[in-house]
Amino acid sequence: MQSIAGIYFSHIYPPMKPKRRTTIYDIAEKLNITASSVSRALNNRSHVNPATKELILKTAAELNYKRNVLASNLRMGKTKTIGVIVPRINQNFFSNVIVGIEEATYQKGYNLIICQSNELHEREVQCINTLIHQHVDCIIISLCVNGNDHSHLQYAIDHGIQLIQFDRVADELETLKVINDNEQASMEAITHLIEQGYKRIALLEGPQNLNIFVQRKSGYLKALNKFNIPIENELIIENAWTKELGAEATRKLLSLPNPPDAIFASTSDFSALGVLEVANAMHIKVPSQLGICGYANEPFTEITTPSITTIDQFSIYMGKTIANLYFQENENKEVAITPKTISIKPKLIIRSSTNKKGVKE
Amino acid sequence: MQSIAGIYFSHIYPPMKPKRRTTIYDIAEKLNITASSVSRALNNRSHVNPATKELILKTAAELNYKRNVLASNLRMGKTKTIGVIVPRINQNFFSNVIVGIEEATYQKGYNLIICQSNELHEREVQCINTLIHQHVDCIIISLCVNGNDHSHLQYAIDHGIQLIQFDRVADELETLKVINDNEQASMEAITHLIEQGYKRIALLEGPQNLNIFVQRKSGYLKALNKFNIPIENELIIENAWTKELGAEATRKLLSLPNPPDAIFASTSDFSALGVLEVANAMHIKVPSQLGICGYANEPFTEITTPSITTIDQFSIYMGKTIANLYFQENENKEVAITPKTISIKPKLIIRSSTNKKGVKE
DNA sequence: TTGTATGCGTTATCAC
């Protein structure tokens, strides 16, 4: 084996010529019956003579028959394929949702086509077109941050594709939806901070064209109102939803004449991590001098020093819920009323970064 | 909108009846020509009158024609679909490889079907069968830890499916491969530890039926030999490839009469994290009393206290390389000799956990 | 219960 710059050449092997797959005609021929009978037997359609049916199944197994999905799809106009569009595949929340979807759909023999929009509206439109093109039976989507135009989603629906939105949804579009109760989670987080004795709580908010960030902000405002704490605009920082932006926002907040004593990074744990790193660099003690709460329960929040309080979204469960919603909606056709929106209640995970009172966890 | 236990019912909307998609017959009829001409024009096959061709393309655009891939696939016996099988989707290395594959294949109009084996051989076999069933053109796979039987891979090849193995590969199977130079990376890591002044370096090794773990161990042994350091079996811990097992191994190692002063968690960063947590809990100073090196450059290694030295595998680049290897192999049919194995050299990322000499990073 | 005939939409092979 010779090698050039880390690239190895092995000997050339001839391409195998693929064996021809057995078809229902092969089975029919062998049994001296017609292909339609074979098809019927294989699909449990109408009534086939139990004896011949058994014979058919037996020879099908013998000949290692596998239904040609390409032909079947063409004939049926269905593909048993579900398209999933997420902003980023390699983000914990989304990859976990995909895992959940996969677990539930796998058992039913469905396939998944995964696409990522990279947070770009244009790319999202392309993904939709690809999936329509592929004749998927269902599209599961969490919207990207850019763009308020949802005509591409309507376009998919017009093609007879079942659309399910999750997490980042367009409220005005009437589709199946699986969401988190962001407002409630947000309120709980703020309530927890107040109960820990924090007085001036800042909010890092995300792009307000995404409903999830609107809801999280709303929860923040409601909680403050409930406890009669005045809302101060200087404590609300727009568009701080990456680690870098979170860090930047923190530097700004901590240099205020009257700085906050807690920061709720409602956008993500990455943002919260930015907060923590700045605090550590400035030798500001967390949680005694500054409380920090993130969102999403990314795995790393458990291993930072100190560990970060955050909100778990039950992402894998969410994925399963989405898939089951699809099956429920499409199998139980007799049921007139099915739930159109399922809301999952997230859970506040209290860790060291907000444990001001030093209570044993 | 009424609500029951977090499930909301909205009003019922009627299912849209999907519009019929336009076919080449529609175009042909409109232009008073035959479908075959339309097909030829659309596919640039043989010679079509430039004038009619332009007319065809124009009306195709007008009627919003989209090729029916189901029919095309059936006719062509190709699907322009690539199946990817990984042990776990939500593991950073794998999700990044998928991102890389996706980026490269997306541009070429290919689709991805993602499957995860969950580290179970049985499930891996199922995945292969599913993908064969779906008539994918190519299967990209990284093997699960269990099982030495690779007949299912051969089975896919026999079906005329291009097989590409990456990272965890079966050496004896002659397929396209994209791998890391694990041995080299391992040697570099150990060399670095020795240069930092560590004398007794322990190894956490992974299941030895996976070639990557064999190679990493081999690199460890070779490096020690090179520096004339005796190999001590009590410093080599088998099967320590999760955080928990890494922690357990560390407790065992540190309770030895003559404990190690460095631990190379060759299996993963998760394992290294287990080491770090035990060290922190036992108030053993890292890196001065114990050096720690992981593998994979998981994002969290940067944010632990102290940050963890590790090895970057260029996962996204690896994904792109895999995809391009496929295209190269299948497009340039005239090229007789193409590289069969591409080896990517990983990079040692030196961080605080091994910086014993206190050199400024 | 089974066979016959047809169509799903496309592409390839022939003729002309």
Next chain:
DNA sequence: GTGATAACGCATACAA
């Protein structure tokens, strides 16, 4: 250069 026709493999309406 273009048209007619067959074939990919399956599933179903209808006839027997």
